[in-house]
Amino acid sequence: MKKHHFERWLQNIFETEDEEISCSECFDSISHFVEVELSGQNPIAKMPQVKQHLDQCPACREEYETLRDLGRLEDEGKMPSRDDLHDLIH
């Protein structure tokens, strides 16, 4: 385990809560969380348990980051077309 991974893991251990939401509960809320963030509000204040889960769960965090970035592109009218994406896949 690399040193920064170990430090991150230690931090995760100390930030563990007795009650944490599940991956399914995170999935249920993640589009709302992203929507709040993209509207310029603070989703952490509204949904601290989702933020806590995202800090502990790499899989849900990666999905969140992809959804957020895709949502931002769509809001900006820059959603890549199928052809654009096809050209990126090689």
Added chain:
Amino acid sequence: MSNKRTNQEWLHDLNASGALQEAAVADLRDLLLRAALYFFSRNLGDFQGLNQDEIMQRAEDCAQDALIAVINHLSDFRGDSKFTTWAYKFAINIAMMTARRERWKGVSLDELASSEEKYFNEWMIRDKSDGVAPEQSAMQGEVQAILRDVIEYDLTEKQRRVLLMMVFNDVPMDEVVRHLDTNRNAVYKMLHDARRKIKSSLQARGFEIGETLSLFDASG
């Protein structure tokens, strides 16, 4: 434009019949395909050995599976986000599982599991920091001893296996889920319970977050 529908229009059209529904389904499928491709484009390293057509086919399959998932969950949409944002999460979720399966398809997690002990012990030896003050080194050793004791003696066999696979061997969650024939919730719960036990043991010995992190941070 397909993504210019309002939330209500999406729901109306998808629940309609005939040409209206067909057009909405086609538009939604196109958006889900782009969401899957977008995830793939950020994770091309997962597809080494596949050509463009094979990757596109994986994306098409993801889009189809995501379309079915979205249609099956339409009644769950609460309207607290754009419909497309809500729908994309299904495509991204399925795309991630597909990508990780491709990346790990040649790896035997059974073999990995049997070598977990070795990896863990090697890590404990390797991570001992040189060039730090004796007192700091002793405290680092104490923290590592606590971690080792909890992992070896306090965790259940499943908690221990999941922890060693994901934390010490960087196996993605979805591959652990597939290997154990379970679901993300169960794996997350095992990790959560493991973290709680380790945290409790560290705190019982007087270690808190700032002091413990600085013990290792200061060692460069």
